[in-house]
Amino acid sequence: MLPAAVAARCCRRAYATVPSPVFASRSPATRKQGVRLLAAVALVGVSSLGGYRLYHSLKASRQQHHAEEDNTPLVKPAHHPPSVAAGKAAPGAAAEQPRPIILCGPSGTGKSTLLKRLLAENPTKFGFSVSHTTRKPRAGEVDGKDYHFVTPDQFTALVAERAFVEHATFAGNSYGTSLTAVSDVLASGRNVILDIDVQGVRQLQEAIKKGHAQMQGGSPLFLFVAPPSMKDLEQRLRGRGTENEETLKKRLEAANGEMEWGTGEGHVDRVIVNSDVETAYRELNEAIFGKKP
Numbered sequence: 001m002l003p004a005a006v007a008a009r010c011c012r013r014a015y016a017t018v019p020s021p022v023f024a025s026r027s028p029a030t031r032k033q034g035v036r037l038l039a040a041v042a043l044v045g046v047s048s049l050g051g052y053r054l055y056h057s058l059k060a061s062r063q064q065h066h067a068e069e070d071n072t073p074l075v076k077p078a079h080h081p082p083s084v085a086a087g088k089a090a091p092g093a094a095a096e097q098p099r100p101i102i103l104c105g106p107s108g109t110g111k112s113t114l115l116k117r118l119l120a121e122n123p124t125k126f127g128f129s130v131s132h133t134t135r136k137p138r139a140g141e142v143d144g145k146d147y148h149f150v151t152p153d154q155f156t157a158l159v160a161e162r163a164f165v166e167h168a169t170f171a172g173n174s175y176g177t178s179l180t181a182v183s184d185v186l187a188s189g190r191n192v193i194l195d196i197d198v199q200g201v202r203q204l205q206e207a208i209k210k211g212h213a214q215m216q217g218g219s220p221l222f223l224f225v226a227p228p229s230m231k232d233l234e235q236r237l238r239g240r241g242t243e244n245e246e247t248l249k250k251r252l253e254a255a256n257g258e259m260e261w262g263t264g265e266g267h268v269d270r271v272i273v274n275s276d277v278e279t280a281y282r283e284l285n286e287a288i289f290g291k292k293p
């Protein structure tokens with residue numbers, strides 16, 4: 001199942017669509033400015049996108065690696081890893097059946113950029129899964145709508161019950177995407193997109209392998225968005241204007257480990273190198289819908 005949470009540790013978000021579902025993630029807000037959690041997987045903020053709520057969560061920077069600063073291409077453009085054993089998703093197998101779509105990749109690679117367009121152009125295809133969090137509601141946030149607000153004890157109990165497909169803690173608050181939240185979206189005939197960090201994806205894949213994340217609908221599709229180079233990644237993060245030197249360093253450090261995992265054999269169904277937005281968006285559509293937009 002796919003919990004969603006995104007946050008500034010790295011961030012997570014979750015989104016959902018209709019004919020082909022999507023998961024969303026959220027995160028605590030440090031992320032884009034410390035804030036916008038593309039909802040879902042660890043969120044911090046909530047926004048609206050093409051009629052769909054996007055929660056952005058902070059993705060925990062759980063991996064510490066040194067960032068490279070050269071401009072060497074990180075991934076061969078044609079690199080399409082084999083199907084992930086955990087999900088056995090078939091890239092391009094399309095969206096007749098709502099399915100979980102898991103989008104991951106280093107902070108700043110352009111996931112939000114691609115998802116924003118995808119959701120705007122396909123307003124009825126994706127649904128939103130409401131994440132759980134232990135943080136206090138912000139002004140205007142509605143329990144059960146923006147988040148399921150729970151106490152730390154309740155959250156701990158849910159973890160023990162394996163209610164979350166993925167969960168993480170950031171800045172003292174926990175965020176998680178419940179299997180139920182994801183399944184509800186799938187059951188409504190919409191896709192669910194989860195924009196979560198690599199650690200969350202690994203949790204999810206492990207849960208699927210162990211049979212703890214059984215979801216209705218089609219098989220999960222794991223997509224990894226990679227930057228053309230670490231130099232480009234740094235420039236994008238700086239250009240976004242959301243980071244200070246400290247958070248920038250953390251994101252770049254985490255990016256090295258995430259790149260190593262994402263481009264590793266069989267970890268995801270497809271690696272999309274976001275050198276050019278148009279090309280990357282076309283590849284995203286091909287992976288999800290099996291055709292060009």
Ligand SMILES: Nc1ncnc2c1ncn2[C@@H]1O[C@H](COP(=O)(O)OP(=O)(O)OP(=O)(O)O)[C@@H](O)[C@H]1O
Nearest residue numbers: 011107108109110111112113236240274275276277
């Ligand atoms: N192909 C591209 N070429 C140049 N700039 C890009 C490209 N794609 C995205 N960007 C820019 O890079 C910055 C980071 O993109 P974005 O916020 O979408 O990344 P992200 O992967 O969602 O990051 P995070 O995980 O931190 O939310 C943005 O300013 C965006 O406009």
